[in-house]
Amino acid sequence: MQLLPGLYVVGGSLMGLTGSQVKGPFDECNVYALDLGSEIVLIDAGVGDSWPQILEIMNQWGLGSRKISTVLITHPHYDHAQGAHFLQKIGIKLIAHKYTAEVMAKADERCCGFLYHREFTPVSVDCILEDNQQFSVGQLAVQSIYLPGHTLGCTGFLVSWMGRRLLFSGDVIGTLGYGHFGWNGSIDFDKKLYLQSLLKLLKIDFDVMLPGHGLGTYKNPRERVEVSVNEALMTWR
Numbered sequence: 001m002q003l004l005p006g007l008y009v010v011g012g013s014l015m016g017l018t019g020s021q022v023k024g025p026f027d028e029c030n031v032y033a034l035d036l037g038s039e040i041v042l043i044d045a046g047v048g049d050s051w052p053q054i055l056e057i058m059n060q061w062g063l064g065s066r067k068i069s070t071v072l073i074t075h076p077h078y079d080h081a082q083g084a085h086f087l088q089k090i091g092i093k094l095i096a097h098k099y100t101a102e103v104m105a106k107a108d109e110r111c112c113g114f115l116y117h118r119e120f121t122p123v124s125v126d127c128i129l130e131d132n133q134q135f136s137v138g139q140l141a142v143q144s145i146y147l148p149g150h151t152l153g154c155t156g157f158l159v160s161w162m163g164r165r166l167l168f169s170g171d172v173i174g175t176l177g178y179g180h181f182g183w184n185g186s187i188d189f190d191k192k193l194y195l196q197s198l199l200k201l202l203k204i205d206f207d208v209m210l211p212g213h214g215l216g217t218y219k220n221p222r223e224r225v226e227v228s229v230n231e232a233l234m235t236w237r
């Protein structure tokens with residue numbers, strides 16, 4: 001479905017688009033598509049099995065004829081990154097933070113394939129990011145923001161789009177539609193770093209938050225960050 005001019009969500013179980021909505025929000029993450037005109041950038045790769053459906057959805061929005069050049073991966077969990085090996089095979093470049101890249105190459109339990117009773121397929125990321133890095137995809141300038149906690153690879157991607165600053169926030173905040181945090185069961189979950197990441201996010205100026213699961217926030221996304229910070233400060237002792 002279209003979210004803003006040139007911005008679409010083309011996959012996601014909680015959105016009712018791909019995977020199983022009944023099995024739950026984590027069956028497949030939101031897969032976003034940014035239409036740059038000459039090329040398309042995806043945010044997160046999903047689980048891979050849904051790729052035919054994702055392509056069908058993209059065709060419905062008239063995106064099918066354009067080349068998908070790149071996918072930005074927010075973190076190495078199975079529901080966000082398992083599709084990456086498949087996307088790379090069809091010529092799509094993978095970009096991720098160095099920790100996420102290391103985990104995806106090792107394909108170990110930090111990918112959480114065990115939650116899905118599946119093995120993560122190892123893949124070598126094409127472009128590896130440092131903690132906070134400015135880079136470009138075609139005409140699009142992207143700022144990566146390292147936000148470890150939910151996993152140690154969590155990275156947000158900030159872009160300017162039609163006069164607004166969009167943050168693709170992965171599973172850092174409110175993956176079920178409101179404040180709160182991402183899932184806390186990952187083997188590399190880290191509360192201390194998570195709280196630091198939430199406090200860091202409070203200082204970042206953005207207008208629209210597009211999380212890894214569930215609905216985005218187009219008005220005052222800071223409120224969602226504040227709710228999460230408050231909850232962390234009250235309960236993480």
Ligand SMILES: [Zn+2]
Binds near residue numbers: 075171182
């Ligand atoms: Zn996750």
